[in-house]
Amino acid sequence: MKETWKMTRDAIVRKNLDLLNEVMQFAFETPEILDQVPPDTELIIFPENDPEVCQANQETLEGLRRQGKSCIAVHLRKPERIPPRIEAVVE
Numbered sequence: 001m002k003e004t005w006k007m008t009r010d011a012i013v014r015k016n017l018d019l020l021n022e023v024m025q026f027a028f029e030t031p032e033i034l035d036q037v038p039p040d041t042e043l044i045i046f047p048e049n050d051p052e053v054c055q056a057n058q059e060t061l062e063g064l065r066r067q068g069k070s071c072i073a074v075h076l077r078k079p080e081r082i083p084p085r086i087e088a089v090v091e
Contacts, residue, residue, distance in 0.1 A: 019045040041070045048077045
């Protein structure tokens, strides 16, 4: 597999774990979605708003398909994190 992305492998793994968490939360809320995933299928997540992770995951998908593995692509837009607003309360 050729790695054409600039992000480190560890950063890609962390981002993919965050994405998997999003998918699992959705699956817990909507369990019937899991009926669409056949057994022994690799789940590859494509975050629409993270092109570098999309590219890395596309390369992973291509490698799995070359190995003859069954794959399902999940496309999602990862929610942007809104930083909390912190203010001091002085009496």
